[in-house]
Amino acid sequence: MSDSVPNKITLEQSEIPRAWYNVIPDLPAPPPPPLHPGTHQPIGPDDLAPLFPMDLIMQEVTTERFVEIPDEVRDVYGLWRPTPLHRAHRLEQALGTPAKIYYKYEGVSPAGSHKPNTAVPQAFYNAKAGVKRLTTETGAGQWGSALSFACAQFGLDLDVWQVAASFTQKPYRASMIRTWGANIHSSPSELTAAGRAILEADPNSPGSLGIAISEAVEMAVQDEDTKYALGSVLNHVLLHQTVIGEEALLQFAKIGQTPDVIVGCTGGGSNFGGLFFPFLREKLAGNINPRIVAVEPAACPSLTQGEYRYDFGDTAGMTPLVKMHTLGHDFVPDPIHAGGLRYHGMAPLISHMYELDLFEAVAIGQEECFESAVRFARTEGIVPAPEPTHAIAQAVREALACKESGEEKVILTALCGHGHFDMAAYDAYFDGQIVDHDHPAEEIAAAMARVPQIAN
Numbered sequence: 001m002s003d004s005v006p007n008k009i010t011l012e013q014s015e016i017p018r019a020w021y022n023v024i025p026d027l028p029a030p031p032p033p034p035l036h037p038g039t040h041q042p043i044g045p046d047d048l049a050p051l052f053p054m055d056l057i058m059q060e061v062t063t064e065r066f067v068e069i070p071d072e073v074r075d076v077y078g079l080w081r082p083t084p085l086h087r088a089h090r091l092e093q094a095l096g097t098p099a100k101i102y103y104k105y106e107g108v109s110p111a112g113s114h115k116p117n118t119a120v121p122q123a124f125y126n127a128k129a130g131v132k133r134l135t136t137e138t139g140a141g142q143w144g145s146a147l148s149f150a151c152a153q154f155g156l157d158l159d160v161w162q163v164a165a166s167f168t169q170k171p172y173r174a175s176m177i178r179t180w181g182a183n184i185h186s187s188p189s190e191l192t193a194a195g196r197a198i199l200e201a202d203p204n205s206p207g208s209l210g211i212a213i214s215e216a217v218e219m220a221v222q223d224e225d226t227k228y229a230l231g232s233v234l235n236h237v238l239l240h241q242t243v244i245g246e247e248a249l250l251q252f253a254k255i256g257q258t259p260d261v262i263v264g265c266t267g268g269g270s271n272f273g274g275l276f277f278p279f280l281r282e283k284l285a286g287n288i289n290p291r292i293v294a295v296e297p298a299a300c301p302s303l304t305q306g307e308y309r310y311d312f313g314d315t316a317g318m319t320p321l322v323k324m325h326t327l328g329h330d331f332v333p334d335p336i337h338a339g340g341l342r343y344h345g346m347a348p349l350i351s352h353m354y355e356l357d358l359f360e361a362v363a364i365g366q367e368e369c370f371e372s373a374v375r376f377a378r379t380e381g382i383v384p385a386p387e388p389t390h391a392i393a394q395a396v397r398e399a400l401a402c403k404e405s406g407e408e409k410v411i412l413t414a415l416c417g418h419g420h421f422d423m424a425a426y427d428a429y430f431d432g433q434i435v436d437h438d439h440p441a442e443e444i445a446a447a448m449a450r451v452p453q454i455a456n
């Protein structure tokens with residue numbers, strides 16, 4: 001191999017971080033507050049109480065830089081954390097690049113992605129508050145399965161609304177969700193007013209994350225013992241995901257290197273934020289200077305094509321208004337295979353940081369993504385989930401640019417999940433059936449016309 005760094009850099013269980021990192025106090029300006037959908041005034045913790053337990057609401061608004069990870073959560077993390085940092089020696093050789101490519105592999109978790117990093121603490125704090133049941137939405141099924149696993153750890157019931165397109169494309173995620181004990185419903189469903197309204201307009205609706213969120217929220221607010229859980233987008237979710245970046249910092253320290261480029265895929269922004277926030281802290285402190293790049297699908301380009309303004313987090317307009325890069329809350333993205341990236345908005349915190357020029361963003365079509373993913377699988381062995389194929393495609397672009405320039409850059413990406421439940425997407429690629437649903441400009445313009453007008 002080209003240098004002495006091993007294929008896999010591991011940590012001991014005792015090195016699981018003891019605190020999550022909150023990036024907000026280190027930013028030059030705080031993100032704009034969420035607004036009440038009726039009054040358009042900033043909401044307070046009490047407004048969120050029907051949906052979330054107070055511990056999580058406090059994490060949503062905390063100004064502390066570090067939040068201690070409870071022992072009960074660290075203990076469950078220990079089932080699969082710390083996750084390995086891999087050096088992609090074989091991919092580098094195949095590309096003929098002088099770049100050093102690293103990937104932090106989150107697919108070793110029980111659910112096969114980074115989602116349990118937040119599912120576990122969310123289930124823990126709900127159980128601690130005496131909540132009996134959670135509701136949630138899921139796209140590709142990654143979040144639903146992660147939360148089903150987490151609820152089983154802490155004795156909570158769970159109902160999951162899965163986006164119809166993924167429910168049909170990926171039946172085994174639903175089986176996994178049921179194995180860990182949750183109930184699953186295809187969304188839109190007849191069980192909620194929001195679902196029935198969508199089905200009336202379009203009986204064959206492929207669903208969207210926005211619609212599924214409306215259904216899960218509607219069910220949660222009706223029952224005192226039921227709360228709602230979200231797998232991305234919110235500050236507390238991004239906070240929990242920083243275990244990824246904290247471990248990666250430690251792993252890079254062990255090999256005496258630092259990344260020059262950090263690349264992550266963005267659906268709601270949680271695996272990307274979880275990876276780069278701790279590195280950004282070191283960058284803002286003047287210790288390192290990586291370029292940071294978000295990669296989104298060309299079919300759902302909220303950062304690169306969306307507007308930065310107040311919009312609803314869900315399709316039916318039941319959530320608070322949040323300032324974010326949005327394609328319009330009722331924009332329904334084409335059913336690309338990366339179901340976890342089919343969200344109309346972006347985390348308000350990530351959106352705010354994009355406005356502050358703290359990172360760059362690119363949109364890539366799915367054909368190039370699968371091409372890079374197959375190259376990755378044939379060299380590194382791991383079959384990536386369709387979402388991180390976007391990050392891999394950009395890492396490959398960066399590595400090929402290094403081949404041109406002769407630069408030996410250190411590239412870091414998050415391989416945030418494996419694709420064992422997504423093999424139909426790979427079949428579609430091999431059969432030449434992957435199409436690039438590029439530039440849905442008209443649909444975006446139509447959806448943006450229905451975004452509420454808010455003065456600020």
Ligand SMILES: *Cc1c(COP(=O)(O)O)cnc(C)c1O
Pocket residue numbers: 113114115142143231232233265266267268269270271272340341385387388416417418
């Ligand atoms: C959910 C998911 C995503 C998208 O969510 P983020 O919050 O942007 O991380 C990406 N990859 C995988 C594997 C997922 O499960």
